[in-house]
Amino acid sequence: MPAMPPAAMIGVIGGSGVYQIDGLEGASWVKVSTPWGKPSDEILVGRLNGTPMAFLPRHGRGHVHTPTSVPYRANIDALKRLGCTDVIAVSAVGSLRPDYQPGDFVLVDQYIDRTFAREKSFFGPGCVGHVSIAHPTCTRLGQACLQAAQQAGIKTHPSATYLAMEGPQFSTLAESRLYRSWGADVIGMTGMPEAKLAREAELCYASLAMITDFDCWHPDHGAVDVAAVIQTLTANASAARNLVANLPALLPDHPICPHGCDHALTYALMTAPDKRDPELLARLDAVAGRVLTTDAT
Template identity: 55%
Template structure:
């Protein structure tokens, strides 16, 4: 058992958190490069919280320009125990209208230009992501979002596309035909990297629009921005309710996420690349020694 240190990755429209006490900024260097921004530390309801704006303050980084490895590594070095990802998305289902919140439990990764693993030549690792989110953390987040007044759905599939352009109508209809619930550009490889770092991860998706699968629907960026602002206000309230509702003591994840690397490293000790092993000190130091 240990104390919670909640990491929050804020997506489009969420660049700061209200109500943080003892706020301080921390810049963390990682062997994977610079994270999106300085980490913002503070406390809410007695819970330690670390906030990282995914796109940087002022939104200078597009989805493909985010250094996902550096972000996850920095949060791990900061002592984060669990990550709540918050992101904007487009809906692929009629029953998920603009303004709805969705706690996803599955992903389809269609990104193509991103570094997707901490492991590689010289230290090969394979982790299971069959159930890519932490069910416990997702449940806590769903309850908190309802307290914040959000219309919440639990369970659904997030289609991650490369972007930065939105979908063509043909792509949107294809993604819908696959049974996906929402489409976005940022949760992959973020969720996979969190699992490699043995960090329980939950994804709260805020619907800004119906994607263009509906006849006659075209994305109106001005309308999306208005929904973004309303969603961001509820997201900030959700974070506060989540921090205040977490159990006083933190048990290990029932899914065993903190031990995801127990049998993941295939490269024999004598064949490992020392330079890569050194870079993995925060992410995989528990198993690499």
């Protein structure tokens, strides 16, 4: 008989303005050690409506990490190590479209990665791996998020292409116009490499973004105003928490991903087993343990 899929555990990565999850039963902050360094912060673990949940503030409590300094690999490894099966990422973005307005939410399903100063993979020399990110987010999980948003009365656009920039500065006007010409819908600084790493870790990943501004392309809005961004974030934070509270009832107890997110590494490893670096393999115990254990038998 096939093995029972692992029990569902929801991981939430909170972005700017979302530093806690309300209503977690038996909640406690726990330290998680990873071979990729320390995560952004301790992780709040508890149960929400009976479903195990882990919450990780992406920038750390008090917002101590820049978009570049966020330890993305440690964060994803830590959630996988805790047993998370589904990861919902919440972030703040600027809009590149007139109909995607501040205060709206968007479900991100595509990315253009323009970051350049971050480690983007768990794999490397000694264990080469290639995963597909043609469809970088999980449709099953995204649809659950969309339904949860509708139940919470949150205006949410069902599709968006996210332009990931390095930051921490906002765009120039020329850049903002260029990204619009490319067909990007929203712009942010943390969506990549987070989505890539989640795929490598065989986690179902969905990205829900809160629109805070019109970047700088809009003729009636000018440059991004941090004070206005914070005001919109504060107004939206409770809506994001309400959405998360609706998720447990919409997700199965033992999820099987019809899109293969949970088996993304099945054919991804290129390095022959006898040529793999033992030190790197040890670091991959949580992320790639499923396939490494299979290869070893």
